[in-house]
Amino acid sequence: MPELPEVETTISGLKIKVLNRTFIDVWSDWKKIVKKPKNFKQFEKQIKNKKIKKIWRRAKNIIFDLSDGYSLLVHQKMTGHLLVGNWKLETGKWEAIKEGPLKDPYNRFLHLIFFFDNGKMMALSDARKFAKVELQKTDELLNSKEFKNLGPEPLEKSFTFDKFKEILSNKKGKIKQVLMNPEIIAGIGNIYSSEILWQTKIHPEKSIAKLNEKELKSIYNSIKKVLTLAVKLGGESFSDYRKPDGSKGDFDTERKVYRREGQKCSRCGTKIKRIKFGGRSAFFCPNCQR
Numbered sequence: 335m336p337e338l339p340e341v342e343t344t345i346s347g348l349k350i351k352v353l354n355r356t357f358i359d360v361w362s363d364w365k366k367i368v369k370k371p372k373n374f375k376q377f378e379k380q381i382k383n384k385k386i387k388k389i390w391r392r393a394k395n396i397i398f399d400l401s402d403g404y405s406l407l408v409h410q411k412m413t414g415h416l417l418v419g420n421w422k423l424e425t426g427k428w429e430a431i432k433e434g435p436l437k438d439p440y441n442r443f444l445h446l447i448f449f450f451d452n453g454k455m456m457a458l459s460d461a462r463k464f465a466k467v468e469l470q471k472t473d474e475l476l477n478s479k480e481f482k483n484l485g486p487e488p489l490e491k492s493f494t495f496d497k498f499k500e501i502l503s504n505k506k507g508k509i510k511q512v513l514m515n516p517e518i519i520a521g522i523g524n525i526y527s528s529e530i531l532w533q534t535k536i537h538p539e540k541s542i543a544k545l546n547e548k549e550l551k552s553i554y555n556s557i558k559k560v561l562t563l564a565v566k567l568g569g570e571s572f573s574d575y576r577k578p579d580g581s582k583g584d585f586d587t588e589r590k591v592y593r594r595e596g597q598k599c600s601r602c603g604t605k606i607k608r609i610k611f612g613g614r615s616a617f618f619c620p621n622c623q624r
């Protein structure tokens with residue numbers, strides 16, 4: 335699933351390609367992907383002639399602020415990613431017009447396509463069809479319970495070490511689960527929580543109550559370091575995620591433990607282990623992370 339670095343990469347790409355563009359039409363073969371308004375015809379009617387005034391990110395949500403006080407939200411969920419380009423319908427299937435990364439097999443699950451006033455298209459490729467699209471009044475979005483409950487953005491300056499300690503002080507649980515809880519810290523999922531903890535040499539199941547000041551500082555520094563590097567590299571693409579031009583992110587060379595079970599730890603040579611807890615997999619080095 336795309337996490338903060340991938341969503342941030344998508345936002346940067348979209349800003350260059352579709353900011354100030356006006357929606358003129360929309361197509362879908364999986365209308366259930368649009369959750370608000372529930373009626374697709376209504377969605378179609380509402381989005382037409384609206385202009386994109388701002389593109390921003392909150393947690394793993396992509397938000398397009400539109401004219402007339404509306405916002406379009408896209409949550410890519412498991413396998414979704416937004417692409418910009420041109421496609422044509424050929425025997426019932428959309429095919430990228432130009433040769434290149436948009437023809438990558440991972441970019442061919444187009445279930446929602448927006449058409450812009452300059453002839454460009456923005457498509458949501460989503461193999462498993464779990465993505466969520468919502469169009470609503472900006473005020474309504476900002477005041478929604480889901481939005482208000484989101485934890486702080488870890489790359490913002492206001493996310494200081496004191497702030498980090500403060501938000502953990504009244505929480506319980508294992509460090510990996512805490513890092514992945516969007517109501518505690520926004521935007522971190524399984525990939526980056528695994529990578530952050532490997533950097534700190536802390537076991538993913540360690541209880542946060544047992545973390546000392548030095549370990550907390552190390553986790554805090556690692557959050558900033560790993561996410562900043564991943565944003566710089568354009569996220570990871572070993573699975574479905576692709577940038578808006580269809581190309582891959584470059585974090586893969588830095589991926590130390592996530593989905594590397596059985597491979598050697600790059601620090602000590604011990605085999606990376608995969609365990610399950612809380613319904614999710616955790617990847618770690620049993621020698622480095624105790």
Ligand SMILES: [Zn+2]
Pocket residue numbers: 599600601602603604619620621622623
């Ligand atoms: Zn190791």
